[in-house]
Amino acid sequence: MGRVVLGVAVGVAVAACAVAAVMVGKRVRSKNKWRRVVGLLRELEEACETTVGRLRQVVDAMAVEMHAGLASEGGSKLKMLLTFVDKLPTGCEKGTYYALDLGGTNFRVLRVQLGGENSSIDDQDVQRQRIPEHLMTGTSEGLFDFIASSLLQFIERKENGSEQSQQMRELGFTFSFPMKQTSVSSGILIKWTKGFAIENMVGKEVAVCLQQALARRDLNMRVAALVNDTVGTLALGHYHDADTVAAVIIGTGTNACYLERIDAIIKCQGHLTTSGGMVVNMEWGNFWSSHLPRTSYDIELDAGSPNPNDQVFEKMISGMYLGDIVRRVILKMSQETDVFGPISSKLLEPFNLSTPSVAAMHEDDSPELTEVERILKHDLEIQDVSLKVRKLVLKICDVVTRRAARLAAAGIVGILKKIGRDGSGGMAGGRRSDTNIRRTVVAIEGSLYTKYAMFREYLHEALSEILGEDIAPHVVLRLTEDGPGIGAALLAASQSTQSVDSVQQS
Numbered sequence: 001m002g003r004v005v006l007g008v009a010v011g012v013a014v015a016a017c018a019v020a021a022v023m024v025g026k027r028v029r030s031k032n033k034w035r036r037v038v039g040l041l042r043e044l045e046e047a048c049e050t051t052v053g054r055l056r057q058v059v060d061a062m063a064v065e066m067h068a069g070l071a072s073e074g075g076s077k078l079k080m081l082l083t084f085v086d087k088l089p090t091g092c093e094k095g096t097y098y099a100l101d102l103g104g105t106n107f108r109v110l111r112v113q114l115g116g117e118n119s120s121i122d123d124q125d126v127q128r129q130r131i132p133e134h135l136m137t138g139t140s141e142g143l144f145d146f147i148a149s150s151l152l153q154f155i156e157r158k159e160n161g162s163e164q165s166q167q168m169r170e171l172g173f174t175f176s177f178p179m180k181q182t183s184v185s186s187g188i189l190i191k192w193t194k195g196f197a198i199e200n201m202v203g204k205e206v207a208v209c210l211q212q213a214l215a216r217r218d219l220n221m222r223v224a225a226l227v228n229d230t231v232g233t234l235a236l237g238h239y240h241d242a243d244t245v246a247a248v249i250i251g252t253g254t255n256a257c258y259l260e261r262i263d264a265i266i267k268c269q270g271h272l273t274t275s276g277g278m279v280v281n282m283e284w285g286n287f288w289s290s291h292l293p294r295t296s297y298d299i300e301l302d303a304g305s306p307n308p309n310d311q312v313f314e315k316m317i318s319g320m321y322l323g324d325i326v327r328r329v330i331l332k333m334s335q336e337t338d339v340f341g342p343i344s345s346k347l348l349e350p351f352n353l354s355t356p357s358v359a360a361m362h363e364d365d366s367p368e369l370t371e372v373e374r375i376l377k378h379d380l381e382i383q384d385v386s387l388k389v390r391k392l393v394l395k396i397c398d399v400v401t402r403r404a405a406r407l408a409a410a411g412i413v414g415i416l417k418k419i420g421r422d423g424s425g426g427m428a429g430g431r432r433s434d435t436n437i438r439r440t441v442v443a444i445e446g447s448l449y450t451k452y453a454m455f456r457e458y459l460h461e462a463l464s465e466i467l468g469e470d471i472a473p474h475v476v477l478r479l480t481e482d483g484p485g486i487g488a489a490l491l492a493a494s495q496s497t498q499s500v501d502s503v504q505q506s
Contacts (some may be wrong), residue, residue, distance in 0.1 A: 070264060106131065140204065227488055234257055249446040301328065317404040359455070416440060
């Protein structure tokens with residue numbers, strides 16, 4: 001009997017040891033998996049590092065590329081496009097002006113009444129309309145006849161047969177497609193994007209196509225300004241604050257423009273302006289520098305995009321791409337460990353995680369991170385992850401967003417450096433010691449900036465760090481609302497006081 005008891009006891013002990021060994025093995029494997037995840041996170045943090053020193057290198061590189069782009073066509077990744085806008089609104093414009101904003105599958109018609117003093121906008125009306133799909137691939141006449149008809153209906157409803165309806169109206173036209181500007185009110189379409197494919201219009205004067213359609217509707221209206229959305233934002237910013245020298249849009253895409261001295265635009269030699277300056281459309285999304293902290297995830301995203309090696313800066317800082325960078329990091333961790341469970345088909349699909357979802361996870365302050373859990377389940381079909389893993393996802397969002405915001409801040413300071421408004425006097429690495437520092441305003445808009453609080457906070461923080469405590473208080477980021485629409489109407493107003501374009505060939 002004793003032997004039986006002893007045998008049972010030994011058996012139980014062996015079983016217990018076996019169970020313990022299994023448990024220890026699981027614990028070791030779990031630690032190893034988590035160690036690998038932490039290693040991948042650390043690699044991401046190091047690759048995305050944006051020290052003040054590195055950001056200042058990006059600032060210098062941006063200023064250098066701006067100089068090169070102003071010197072010659074094709075001299076830089078920055079196109080530095082001439083807009084021929086040499087006169088920005090001052091706040092004293094008066095009268096009623098119209099604007100068209102065409103930048104995608106919807107277009108907007110606006111009517112703005114200006115008070116003539118104190119930068120007042122007495123009244124404004126907006127109508128949004130969807131463009132029928134067949135017109136996006138039809139003919140230029142079909143598209144612009146539809147727009148002109150919509151504009152006519154809008155005007156008739158607003159003016160209702162008043163005396164004003166007999167007068168020549170001034171129109172600002174925001175056209176957010178690649179074009180080569182030839183004057184403040186004309187430009188040639190280079191190519192269509194965003195689902196448009198009207199072949200007979202490529203190479204044509206955009207404003208002429210619209211003007212002809214207006215004539216066919218007997219609309220007494222002149223296209224006074226043809227601009228892109230960033231220039232409209234600068235116009236609106238300058239209307240409210242004369243210290244506004246640049247504008248930045250950071251939304252689904254990103255771009256910037258600024259007011260440059262005409263004698264600094266070498267490729268513009270031979271042109272004269274009454275103001276001595278001209279707004280330059282940077283197309284800064286295409287900026288590239290070896291100082292940009294690119295990761296393997298950025299390189300893979302770029303390689304799989306429709307435009308590899310283009311828009312590198314945009315792919316690192318804009319709302320179109322931040323969500324997919326986060327998705328790629330989670331996918332990499334899922335491929336090398338099982339902390340996220342089985343790899344779902346949704347996790348494998350590019351752009352299944354949007355930047356608004358990243359923002360919602362990043363700003364989840366609930367104790368259990370329930371919003372992170374919900375979005376992982378809904379957007380990527382990642383089920384039942386622990387709180388520890390949810391905190392990991394939040395950290396990934398933070399790293400990717402912080403890098404984007406700080407690089408955007410460096411881009412802004414790069415513009416200020418080029419025009420001598422960063423306190424360095426335009427010299428690399430130097431700082432001005434005089435106390436007569438001019439107040440400088442940068443107009444800014446776009447959903448990533450306005451709707452993502454952590455992005456906005458990181459951008460402001462980096463701006464202050466780069467500029468330093470002496471200069472930062474003199475630089476103001478001013479939020480504008482609807483620069484592409486209202487700004488275009490304001491540019492029509494500022495141009496209407498001139499009988500001819502102020503930019504002319506000498």
